[in-house]
Amino acid sequence: MSLVSSGHVCTFRISIRSICAIVIPPLIFIVGSLCSSSEGTNDAFTLDSIRQSLVRQEDTIIFSLIERAKFPINSATYDASPSSLVHGFPGSLLDFVVRRTEAVQAKAGRYENPEELPFLLTTLPHPLVPRHNYPQVLYPAAASVNVSKTILDMYIQQLLPLFTAEGDDGNYASAAACDLACLQALSRRIHDGRFVAEVKFRDAPEDYEPLIRAKDRDALMKLLTDEKVEEIVKERVRKKAMIFGQEVSLNDTDSKGNYKVDPSVVSHLYAEWVIPLTKLIEVEYLLRRLD
Numbered sequence: 001m002s003l004v005s006s007g008h009v010c011t012f013r014i015s016i017r018s019i020c021a022i023v024i025p026p027l028i029f030i031v032g033s034l035c036s037s038s039e040g041t042n043d044a045f046t047l048d049s050i051r052q053s054l055v056r057q058e059d060t061i062i063f064s065l066i067e068r069a070k071f072p073i074n075s076a077t078y079d080a081s082p083s084s085l086v087h088g089f090p091g092s093l094l095d096f097v098v099r100r101t102e103a104v105q106a107k108a109g110r111y112e113n114p115e116e117l118p119f120l121l122t123t124l125p126h127p128l129v130p131r132h133n134y135p136q137v138l139y140p141a142a143a144s145v146n147v148s149k150t151i152l153d154m155y156i157q158q159l160l161p162l163f164t165a166e167g168d169d170g171n172y173a174s175a176a177a178c179d180l181a182c183l184q185a186l187s188r189r190i191h192d193g194r195f196v197a198e199v200k201f202r203d204a205p206e207d208y209e210p211l212i213r214a215k216d217r218d219a220l221m222k223l224l225t226d227e228k229v230e231e232i233v234k235e236r237v238r239k240k241a242m243i244f245g246q247e248v249s250l251n252d253t254d255s256k257g258n259y260k261v262d263p264s265v266v267s268h269l270y271a272e273w274v275i276p277l278t279k280l281i282e283v284e285y286l287l288r289r290l291d
């Protein structure tokens, strides 16, 4: 389930949008909203629909961790020193795989979707494919809030050692491909905080506007926080990790308690990083929402 896959906007509207995009960014937001809402696409963005998408993304995140856990930590993959694995490339093997894959995916149109953000590419190659008209839901001045670097550092330095075995089996390229899948799934989930914030703002502008004008981060954080929902999310991902990651055996007694990724690590990932970073994105987005 994707948040922004259903934009069907006629050619006439595209050209109006493209012109506005060049002239005044805030204007494109208004035009984009009008175009979308006249077709009902923007109406699909409710807190419930976004939460459903976040729930579905839990599956993607957990399965990607399970895939990465097939390999040991393979530390050489992350060595960015001059003697790193990729001859002539200034960075680690993971950097190499991420940069080159993101370049190909940019050409294939991945980053046209406002839900997708690259990790390492600052200048993206132009897509070589026809444009898809994604609904313009985000406020342009706020859409660029980004914690990709924090996600990358957290993943390599803190998360990987928690769910991979120690050791080195030489499968660096395969491990890096799995890493990228994990990183993209986490990034999408966390940066979807922009959509959550947009919907919360639209639902209660009278509550948010004074706090935004006062740049009151703490009050914004408090207002957007729903502790009950957070508890449910942490418990649900733990349960999903138990179900998705169990060893399946025809003999019931064989598989008890063996999980491909420790369910408490998945719950910890959400408690320590996914939810707090989503909330950080929400606050940062809101702070730019009236620019």
Ligand SMILES: O=C(O)C(=O)C[C@]1(C(=O)O)C=C[C@@H](O)C=C1
Pocket (backbone or CB within 6 Å): 051, 054, 196, 224, 225, 226, 227, 229, 230, 233, 274, 275, 276, 278, 279, 282
């Ligand atoms: O569902 C929301 O309202 C969100 O803002 C998302 C989220 C989360 O990351 O899961 C973050 C903050 C809320 O306290 C609850 C949940």
